[in-house]
Amino acid sequence: MIPSTFDYVRPKSVDEAIAALTAGGEDSKVITGGQSMLPLLRLRMAAPSVLVDCARIDEMKGIKDNGDSVTIGAATTHLDVMSSDIVKSHVKLLADATATVADPQVRHRGTFGGALAHGDPAGDLPAVALALDATMEIAGPKGRRQVAAKDFFVDYFTTAVGPDEILVSITIPKLGKGWGTCYEKFNRTANGWAIVGVAAAVKVEGGKIAEARIGLTNCAAVPVRASSVESALTGVAVSATEIEAASQSAADGTRATTDLGADKEYREHLMRVLTARAVSCAAGA
Amino acid sequence: MTELADHVAAIGRPIKRKEDARLLTGKTQWTDNIQLPGALHMAILRSPMGHAKITKLDVSGALKYPGVEAAYSATELGDLNGSVPCVWPVTDDMVAPDFPALAKGEVRHMGDCVALVLAHTAAQAADALEGIVVEYATLPAVIDMEAAIADGSPLVHSDKGTNKCYTYHLQPQGDSAYAEAKAKADVVVKRRFINQRLIPAFMEPRAVVAAPMGTSGELTIWSATQVPHVLRVLLTLVTGVPENKLRVVAPDVGGGFGGKLQCYREEILCVALANKLGRPIKWTETRSEDMVATHHGRDQIQDIEIAATKDGKLLGLKVDLIANMGAYLQIITPGIPLLGMFMYPGIYKMDAYDFTCIGVFTNTTPTDAYRGAGRPESTYAIERIMDELANEIGMEPMELRKKNWIKHEEFPYTTVAGLTYDSGNYEAATEKALALFKYDELRKEQEKRRASGDKVQLGIGISTFTEMCGLAPSRTLGALKYVAGGWEHCTIRVLPTGKVELVTGTSPHGQGHETAWSQIASDTLGIPVDDIEVIHGDTRTSPYGMDTYGSRSLAVGGQAILRAGEKVVEKARLIAAHQLECSPADLEFDHGTFRVKGDPSKEKAIQAVAFEAFTAHDLPDGLEPTLQAESTVDPQDFSYPHGTHLCAMEVDTETGKSVMRSYVCVDDIGIQINPLIVEGQVHGGLAQGIAQALYEGAVYDSDGQLLTASFADYLVPGAPDLPSFTTDHTVTPSTTNPLGTKGVGEAGAIASTPAVINAIVDALRPFGVNDMPMPAHPMTVWRTLNAARQGGK
C-alpha cells in the first residue's frame, strides 16, 4: 500500500538526530533499517509526520571488542553482525540467532538496534540480548543512560526507549571458558517469524551444568528468561534425559498467546521441547 | 541472419528461454509501467466486513482531497456499474446472483468494492479514500459451507432465499450402479477430506490501464490478464463498448495460476470510467487488496467412499462434494468442481461411479480457477483414499495401485467417468520413479525407525496421478453448458527478409511460449528459432484466441502452429516448384530448403521463396502474393499427462514438524518441445502443490474476516523450504494431437499434494493416524498424533 505523506530527515550525529526528534514532536519517529517501520507505514498502521533516519550515523555503526565485552552500534545491520569475526568468536549466540532472522534482503537492511527498539515479541534478538545480559545505551535530550536488558523490554512493541530517545549501542559481556550456546527457532517457513524461539547459554564444569541462561522468544509480551529451568539445571549432569526433565518447567512464568502460528497449549509444549533441545545442544549433550 | 546450415531439429532441445532476459531484469512493459499523459489513478474503498448493510455512504468528502477529480459509489456510478459475468451456468436452475462492480447497499465479503476515487496520482487517490464516509450495519455472516446449507442459515443473498447455488449429479452407470457395486464389496472405506481454500499469490499484482486512443474511437485496455481475448468479449458485453472499438492488451504478465483468468470488477470499472470521462484510468492493486479481491481457489469438502473386494479390486467410487463459491460467481466459479468431476477415478478401473456436487455461497471472496482447477482436488481425494484402502486391507499401497490401474496395453481406455484416455504407461513411469527414489531402501529405513521408536519417523507418500488438460473440444464444452469454445489459432507470416512472425492466440504469463512456439515453427518451416518472433496477447495484433489456462496452450495451440506452418510450406512449395520448373510433388523439403528430387543442385530456400512471394514477379497463375497462412484448430480430445510422484517426509513426533527429505517424480507428458521449460513447469507446480499440503490455507473467522490477509500469515514457501527435486520422464506420445504432446502446466501442482500428505500419514500410521488435515501445520500434526495416541481416530 501507499503510506501517508511524511517528512524525512537524515541526521549525521546522535545529537542532530535527537534535535530532529524533539523538533518533530509527538509524531516523529526513528527509522533505521526500515524493515519493521516500512510495513507499518505501508499498511497505514503508523503515520508519523517526520521520519528521522539513523542509518547513516557513524557512531551507531560497527562492532568493537572491549576485552571482556563487545559493543555493537545500534544501526549495524543484521548482515554485518552475523558476519563479524568478533561476534562469531565471542557472541556466537547472537551470530547464530541473527542468521535465522528473515532472509538476506531483510538482513542487509534491518539493524540490531532496530530489532531491539521495535520490541516485537516474535523478534529473535531480544531473547538473545536478555539471555546474554546485554546493556543498552540510550541517548536523549537529557543525555545518555545505560539500561540492562531485563529492564529494557517493557511490553508489546514498547521498550525503555522514549519517544525522543535513540538506542545508540548494545554492549554484551563475553561468556568466557566452558560456555556453549544455541538458538533453537521454531518456524514454519525458513524466512518466517519464530512461533517459539529459545536462546540458551550453558556453562559446563566437570560434566555438570554450572550455570544456564535461557531467553524465550514469543512466549509473552516481552522476551522472558526461563528462570525455573535455569535453576533446575544447575548441577544437573549433561545428559539428554536429565536436561529434558529440567526443561519441563519452561512455560512457567510465560504468557503464551494464541494466534495462527500456535495456540497457547502448543506453544507451551514447544517451549519445553525446544528448551531441552537448545540446552542439550549448548551443553553438548 | 543465422546460418541456415546450423539448423537442427529444434523440438526436444532444452533451449534457454528467449523471454527470460527481459522478464528477469524487468526491462519490459508490465501494466503498472505504463504511464499515459492525463491518466487518473483509481483507488478503491473495500469492505472491511464479511457481511453488512451499507447504512450511509457519502463520497463527497473525498473530493476535498488534493488531486482528486471524482469519487463514486454505486449511486453516482448508476448504469456504468456493470456486473461481473459468469459464463458457466452449470445447471438450468443454477442460482446466479447479481455481482455489481461496486456494491449496491450491501457488502458480502471482506474486500467487496464499496466506492472509488480518481486522482492525479495513486498516492492522492489512496489518501482520499479516508474522506469517504461509510457506515455499516453488521449482518450475520456465514463462512462454514455446511452451516450455509443448513436450515435457518443467514443468507448471503437474501433475495435468492437460499445459499445453494446448484446441485450437480453424474452417474454414468445409472443411479443404482454404485449401490450395486457397494453391495458386492468386502471393504468400504469412507473419508472426509477438506481441500482448503488457497490464494493464487502470483508475483505481479493485478493492474489495469484503460485509455481512449485519440480520434479513432478505440478504447485500449492493458491488463495483467491471462485472457485478453476472453476479456475483450466479456468487457464488451458488460460495458457496451463495441467489440471492434475495444482493444485488449496483456503486456508481459507476471504469473497468474488461474487468478488472472477473469473479468474483474476493477477491469470493468476502468473501462467504464475511461469511456465516460475520456481519459486514461489506471489501477494497480496492493498486495493487501489482492489477498481479498483476487479470486481464491479450491475450498471443497469431499466425502469420498470407495468400495473394493478384500484382495483389493476396486468396485466403485462415490464422491459427494460441497464446493465453496464464495459470495458471488465469477467467470467459471461454478464449473471448477466439474473440471475435477471426471478425474476422481484417476488412473483406476472400476465398475461404478457416482458424483454429486453442491455449490454453496458464503461470505467469502469468490473462488475460481487456481492451478489445476478441480483436478488437484480430485487427485487428492483418489490418491488419499487409495492409501486408506490399502491400509484397511493390509496391502502395500503401490501394489493396490498396480492391481487397479489401466494397463499400458489397454489404451485407449474409457474410464468409469466416461472419458477416453488416449495413451499412458503407468508401469514404466512407476518403475523409473521407484528406482530413482530408492523405494525399497527407504521402506527398510522406515522399518528401522519404527522399531527403534525414533522421535523422527519416516513416511513415504505415493501419487500415481493423471489429469485431463488441453481445454477443450468445443462440443464437449458446449455439452457442459460452458458458453465458449476451446479452439486455438495461429497465423504464420514469413516476411520478405526471411524472418517470421508467429501470431498465437495463447497468452503467456511466464510459461515460455515465445521459445517453445518458435521451436515448433522452426522445425516446421526450417527457419532458425532466433528468426521467429512470437506475437501474442494483443487483440489488435492477434485477434483470435482462447488464451492460456488449463495446460491448453501447447496441447491445443501447438496444433494450430503446426498446421499453420504446414500450410505455409505447402504454399511455398507451389512457388518453389513453379520457379524450379518442376511439379510440387517432385520437391523434397528438408531443413528449410526445397530440392528437386534427383537433381539436388536445383534448390530454393524458404526464405528466398518468401522474397519471391513478396515481389510477386513470378508466381504461379492464380496464386496470391505473400507467404503466410493461418489455422484455427478445435482439439479432437483432451490430453492425459500422468506420472508417478514419490515423497519422503520426516516427521518430528515431538513437535509435529514435517520436513521433506526427498521428492521424485517421473512425469509422462508425451513429446517434450523444450525439456528445460518442462522442468521449470514441474518445479513450480510441485512447489505450489507442496505448499497446499504443508503451508498455505486461507483462514476466515466466523464474521468473515480473512485472518491470513498478508504474507506474514499466508505462508508461501520459498526455495529454502523445499528440497532439490528429482524429476524425470517417460515419453508416451498423445494420440489426440499430431505433435504427440500433453500439457504440463499443472501436473506438479495436481500430483504433489496427496504425495506429501500420504507420506505424513504413512510416517504416523503406527500411532493410529489415518488422516491429516491440510495444511499439515506442525500444531495440527501434533494434535492429530496426540489424538491417535489416545486412541481416538
Ligand SMILES: Cc1cc2nc3c(=O)[nH]c(=O)nc-3n(C[C@H](O)[C@H](O)[C@H](O)COP(=O)(O)OP(=O)(O)OC[C@H]3O[C@@H](n4cnc5c(N)ncnc54)[C@H](O)[C@@H]3O)c2cc1C
Ligand atoms: C519479511 C520480514 C521478515 C522478518 N523476519 C524476522 C525474523 O524472523 N526475526 C526477527 O527477529 N525479525 C524479523 N524481521 C524484522 C527485522 O529483524 C527488522 O529488521 C527489525 O525488526 C527492525 O530493524 P530495522 O533497523 O529495520 O528497524 P526500523 O524498521 O527502521 O524500525 C523499527 C522500529 O524501531 C525504532 N527504531 C529503529 N532504530 C532505532 C534506534 N536506533 N533507536 C530507537 N528506535 C529505533 C523505529 O522507530 C521503529 O519503531 C523481519 C522483517 C521482515 C520485513
